[in-house]
Amino acid sequence: MALPFHVNVLDHCYVSPAPPDSVIPPISLPLTYFDIPWLSYSPNRTLFFYRMPPPEFTTTILKQSLSLALQHFYPLAGNLSIPLPPAEPRIVYTEGDSVSFTVAESTTNIHHLSGNHPRSMTNLSSLLPELLSPTMSRDTHTPLTLPLLAVQITRFSDSGVSIGLTSQHAAADERTLYEFMKCWASFCKSLLNKDSFFEFKSTPWFDRSVILDPNSLKTTLLKQWWNRSNPPKDPREETDRNIVQSTFFLSSSDISKIKHHIVERCKIVNEDPPINLSLYETGVAYAWICLLKVEESHDAIKACPLYLGYNASGISRLKYDVPLSYFGCCIVFGRVRALESDLLDEDGLVCATKSFDVEIDRLVRDFLEGAERWICEWDELNVRVIGSPKVDFYGIDFGWGKAEKIEKLSGDEHGRVNVISLNGGRDLDGGLEIGVVLSVDKMSTFTSLFHGGLKEL
Incomplete structure (x- = not known):
């Protein structure tokens, strides 16, 4: 018999990059030919399960450390801007942009959901925040602005916790997400240990001009994407x-x-x-x-x-x-x-x-x-x-x-x-x-x- 399962949202807020003494400048990043194909895919979703965080753990610390990490990876707080064709989609960050941050609790225990046995995809998906897909939400008659990143923290009945991360594929591959998560985790660990100083040394490189495109591959792929019809929604999905x-x-x-x-x-x-x-x-x-x-x-x-x-x-x-x-x-x-x-x-x-x-x-x-x-x-x-x-x-x-x-x-x-x-x-x-x-x-x-x-x- 399946275990009873329910997720109850306790809080929802937005976390912004918060530099202590400076303003993060706006940025607009063009997509490259590496990014364009990912516009055809649903967002990336990753779940991290932790059995028992220390007593001093709080979601406030996770929010504070997330804000610090976003100072370095601030485009992730921005949006994927999809204008009307033939204009090009871009990653855009402006002052005040933020990341959706949800806190929830589950009636089940973490052992069931983090096991290796068959687990319901519906249940696992409920531990992840939602982001609209560039393809499923696209309307060639309406410009779109899609958030790049969302986070959900879920506490379980046995004191376990999960961190659910949903991100747009076109904004970051696994290598970039790993660097961002490592940065976030390092700031969180520093706050838990009450370290007075922590310096993140691997500054992200935002300049897209380093990706050369002598054969205009980006233009070719972008034209194909604009000409694609939206795939039919599978009625079983919900x-x-x-x-x-x-x-x-x-x-x-x-x-x-x-x-x-x-x-x-x-x-x-x-x-x-x-x-x-x-x-x-x-x-x-x-x-x-x-x-x-x-x-x-x-x-x-x-x-x-x-x-x-x-x-x-x-x-x-x-x-x-x-x-x-x-x-x-x-x-x-x-x-x-x-x-x-x-x-x-x-x-x-x-x-x-x-x-x-x-x-x-x-x-x-x-x-x-x-x-x-x-x-x-x-x-x-x-x-x-x-x-x-x-x-x-x-x-x-x-x-x-x-x-x-x-x-x-x-x-x-x-x-x-x-x-x-x-x-x-x-x-x-x-x-x-x-x-x-x-x-x-x-x-x-x-x-x-x-x-x-x-x-x-």
Whole structure:
């Protein structure tokens, strides 16, 4: 029987950047070709669960430290301005802009919601503040002003607390969000410890001119976005409580076992093994195959292409220097292609990882090759991967230790696209934490396939 669940809002306010002795100047940041494709996606949503903050913890301290962090990341207190076409969307901060800050309480305990077992996406979503999506809310006859960031703090019946963060994808990638959260947490820890002085040294870089665009890729992508029709709203989004998220783990020994299996299968058929058997590629390939086998029992296997989309670093691939503290998006779109019949064959893992090899080789050779198709090609995805084990959100400390659990939620979790979320894992040394979103019945099948497959390797 499902546990009773309810979230009651206790307070709602707005938190502004508050420099002690100066005024933050207005800023208007143009979007780059890295940002434009994200206008087609729902906002990014991340949940941080903490079992028991110290007695001196208060939401007032969280608000004060948030205000201090926003002094450095002040565009996040601003808005995404979407004018009428053909004018360009921009990130705009003006004096007085602020971040929505909600304080709530839940009737359930944190153990249930932060576990690894299937948990209702409806319940998890209620711990996150809402932001309008650029695509779902777009009207080409009306200019839009959309907030970039919102925060919700939820206290649980067993003294646990969650921090829910919702942000516009077009404003910041995971690297930028990580730097912002690290800044916020550092100020919070300083206030809890009553430190008289704390200096944040990693100043964000706001100058967008460092992103070069000699082929006018931005113009091409922006024109495509303006010409897109709004996707139909899935009627299940507001009513379907049958969608759940579960967490699965691949330890370093599990990863080694999967790699060994792939290499041995290649020896049998006298083929070279995949080159890029990293933690990321190996773990994603294994989860991908399990997801496909869940669907296999419902549909006939076809010799048709399937596509898995993922994000790759753009900063490391540019042929010129961009500061690591660059504020905004700087990731590229990878799209792995393979035939369904090959992926569900006996050597499906080999096929999946070799398909990754092909896409990685293309990104290394020229990550902007085919970039003018980023938006339209991502419409064809069957699986989308969000998050990365390289971004250590578990290492963020607000003053009461690392999070008990971190959940990354996508706006695609209502059946249109299968979603895989990744974390490095709280206590895994060289392992991977994998979040999967499915219906209750399919999640049961996936769980059996995931654990059973590891035993058979």
